[in-house]
Amino acid sequence: MSFLRFAVRRLAEMAATLLAASFVIFGAMYLAPGNPASFLLSGRSATPEAIKAIDDQYHLNDPFAVQYLRWLGNVLHGDFGRSIEYRTSVSSLLVARLPSTLLLVAMALVLVLVVGLALGWISSVRGGATDSTVLVATAFAVGTPSFVAAVLLQGLFSVRLHWFPSSGSGTGFVQMLWHLTLPAVALALYLIGMLARVTRSAMLEAMGHEHVTVARSRGVPENRVIRRHVFRNSLGTVLTMGGLIVSTLLICTVLVESAFSVNGIGQLLDLSTTTKDFPVVQAISLIIVGLFMTVNLVVDLLHPLVDPRVTLGTRGSAT
Amino acid sequence: MTTTTAAPPRRPVLARIRTTSSPLYLLCLGLVTVIVLVALLAPWLAPHPPNAVDLGNALAGPSGDHPFGVDASGRDTLSRLVIGARTSLLGPLGVVVFSTVAGVAVGATAGWRGGWLDSLLSRSSELVFAFPGLLLAILIVSIYGDGLTAPVVALGVAYLPYVSRLTRSLVLAERERLYIEAYRVQGHSSLQICLRHVIPNIAPVVLAQSTINFGYALIDLAGLSFLGLGVPPLTPDWGRMVFDGESAIQSGYPLSAILPCVAIVLTVVAFNVVGEHWADQVARRDR
Numbered sequence: 001m002s003f004l005r006f007a008v009r010r011l012a013e014m015a016a017t018l019l020a021a022s023f024v025i026f027g028a029m030y031l032a033p034g035n036p037a038s039f040l041l042s043g044r045s046a047t048p049e050a051i052k053a054i055d056d057q058y059h060l061n062d063p064f065a066v067q068y069l070r071w072l073g074n075v076l077h078g079d080f081g082r083s084i085e086y087r088t089s090v091s092s093l094l095v096a097r098l099p100s101t102l103l104l105v106a107m108a109l110v111l112v113l114v115v116g117l118a119l120g121w122i123s124s125v126r127g128g129a130t131d132s133t134v135l136v137a138t139a140f141a142v143g144t145p146s147f148v149a150a151v152l153l154q155g156l157f158s159v160r161l162h163w164f165p166s167s168g169s170g171t172g173f174v175q176m177l178w179h180l181t182l183p184a185v186a187l188a189l190y191l192i193g194m195l196a197r198v199t200r201s202a203m204l205e206a207m208g209h210e211h212v213t214v215a216r217s218r219g220v221p222e223n224r225v226i227r228r229h230v231f232r233n234s235l236g237t238v239l240t241m242g243g244l245i246v247s248t249l250l251i252c253t254v255l256v257e258s259a260f261s262v263n264g265i266g267q268l269l270d271l272s273t274t275t276k277d278f279p280v281v282q283a284i285s286l287i288i289v290g291l292f293m294t295v296n297l298v299v300d301l302l303h304p305l306v307d308p309r310v311t312l313g314t315r316g317s318a319t
Numbered sequence: 320m321t322t323t324t325a326a327p328p329r330r331p332v333l334a335r336i337r338t339t340s341s342p343l344y345l346l347c348l349g350l351v352t353v354i355v356l357v358a359l360l361a362p363w364l365a366p367h368p369p370n371a372v373d374l375g376n377a378l379a380g381p382s383g384d385h386p387f388g389v390d391a392s393g394r395d396t397l398s399r400l401v402i403g404a405r406t407s408l409l410g411p412l413g414v415v416v417f418s419t420v421a422g423v424a425v426g427a428t429a430g431w432r433g434g435w436l437d438s439l440l441s442r443s444s445e446l447v448f449a450f451p452g453l454l455l456a457i458l459i460v461s462i463y464g465d466g467l468t469a470p471v472v473a474l475g476v477a478y479l480p481y482v483s484r485l486t487r488s489l490v491l492a493e494r495e496r497l498y499i500e501a502y503r504v505q506g507h508s509s510l511q512i513c514l515r516h517v518i519p520n521i522a523p524v525v526l527a528q529s530t531i532n533f534g535y536a537l538i539d540l541a542g543l544s545f546l547g548l549g550v551p552p553l554t555p556d557w558g559r560m561v562f563d564g565e566s567a568i569q570s571g572y573p574l575s576a577i578l579p580c581v582a583i584v585l586t587v588v589a590f591n592v593v594g595e596h597w598a599d600q601v602a603r604r605d606r
Contacts, residue, residue, distance in 0.1 A: 020446050025458070032462045039462070136343070143588035145538040147545045148580040151561055155568045155577065166569065251451040255542050259565070270546050273461040281461045289449045 080283035101264035107184035120199025141193025150186035150259035167261035202234030243296035347592040358404040365398035390575035403555035411536035417475030422482025430490030444480035452477035489521040530594030
């Protein structure tokens with residue numbers, strides 16, 4: 001199969017899954033007891049104007065299929081509708097809160113990649129007591145929910161030691177970095193543990209390969225063997241975790257941003273769920289699901305280029 | 320696969336999960352037992368009613384009457400921890416039971432029947448995989464409001480593909496084994512063979528996976544409670560206790576929030592270690 005055909009097929013598959021996901025996210029509001037208008041307005045005064053506004057936004061009098069397609073069409077144009085709580089467009093709410101979340105997720109991602117890969121490397125290469133220590137530490141990292149990490153870090157480093165601010169996201173880039181350090185650590189902890197474990201076992205597996213033994217017997221320096229033949233070999237496994245890493249980081253911002261009162265998209269999801277501001281919940285859900293699929297698609301397309309042993313389409317058809 | 324010649328010996332599930340003496344595993348197994356016992360015996364163990372408010376005594380430190388101190392409303396932290404173990408474990412148990420029963424049914428059907436049913440089920444798993452568990456739970460809570468049932472079902476659905484994908488691959492491997500053919504020759508129906516022989520044979524691996532899932536479901540549900548969603552406000556629940564204790568941390572009284580944090584981490588780690596150990600053991604036995 002040529003690369004182009006593979007790419008087109010994966011793109012079509014992704015579009016189909018994304019379409020199904022958008023259907024689930026849109027259709028979910030029909031699971032609510034009562035009619036959609038009263039659900040969407042739940043807890044708010046159902047004035048005739050409010051009902052009309054909801055009607056106009058969702059075209060609730062049209063057949064379901066028409067409502068869905070119109071909503072989908074708007075979404076494709078970047079229009080996620082209007083927030084019921086804030087009475088402004090959902091997109092503008094999201095854009096205003098994007099910088100904090102983007103920086104937070106980026107910082108956490110860097111931490112996950114650097115610390116996770118390094119721990120996995122050290123653990124597999126050193127072995128012995130180092131390995132056991134890393135295994136126990138990562139067992140705790142994987143077992144610590146991000147909100148628990150957030151609360152504990154906050155209690156220790158901001159309330160007790162005053163090293164970091166305990167809430168908010170600050171203004172200006174440096175202040176933001178400063179404010180988002182603890183949240184980023186809390187967000188990254190679980191994935192650091194996960195990635196370290198995956199890297200460790202992938203590297204241990206690669207060490208057992210014949211070409212590694214051959215390289216060593218040819219007198220290639222150990223450092224270079226590990227770097228070129230073991231670590232590079234295990235990168236493919238790490239790459240396949242890409243989608244999971246990104247979507248886990250995004251959804252966990254809801255916990256970490258709430259704990260640290262960071263005014264980002266995660267906090268908005270929390271507030272919107274509490275106030276039943278469904279258009280906002282829909283938009284954020286769709287973004288998280290969409291990003292997960294996009295990253296997975298990119299990984300699938302990159303994987304054969306990074307690792308020539310992976311033949312096109314093996315991953316797509318394996319699942 | 321070495322034993323493809325005859326029907327594999329059938330022993331009870333737990334006997335097949337042999338334990339080599341890893342101290343960490345034994346410690347965690349002991350911890351799981353203690354936590355489950357505490358949850359079961361909670362009403363007899365808790366020294367105070369979990370919702371007994373005593374505002375005059377708010378945030379008092381440990382004392383003879385309140386060994387772990389009290390929270391911002393003067394409620395006894397130890398009692399809330401002990402009673403909270405019930406809600407905190409019951410939710411994940413529901414998730415695991417739902418996802419295991421449904422996942423095995425779906426995975427076994429897909430693996431056993433194959434064909435269009437298999438591809439349909441695989442496609443649906445792809446779809447569910449795209450939704451992180453917590454997102455699905457939040458989505459459903461934004462529709463149904465407070466209550467534990469809706470998020471438990473949502474998480475059950477989110478965890479289902481992990482079980483069904485594992486079951487499917489195990490059933491595919493099992494289907495090729497000779498004993499299946501032997502039973503067929505003896506006139507057993509497909510359904511009979513699948514239910515009586517295949518599923519009991521793959522049960523240990525699935526059980527190990529479900530034990531690991533228990534820890535992750537606990538994390539998701541505790542996270543939901545931490546957001547103040549899911550569990551109704553007054554219910555003692557570990558995630559909820561962290562949520563309630565957060566403002567006390569800010570004013571320098573961390574105990575009522577730290578203790579439920581510790582309870583959550585210890586429980587999740589213990590279940591993970593036990594589940595992974597079982598998975599390891601079964602993999603080693605099959606090798």
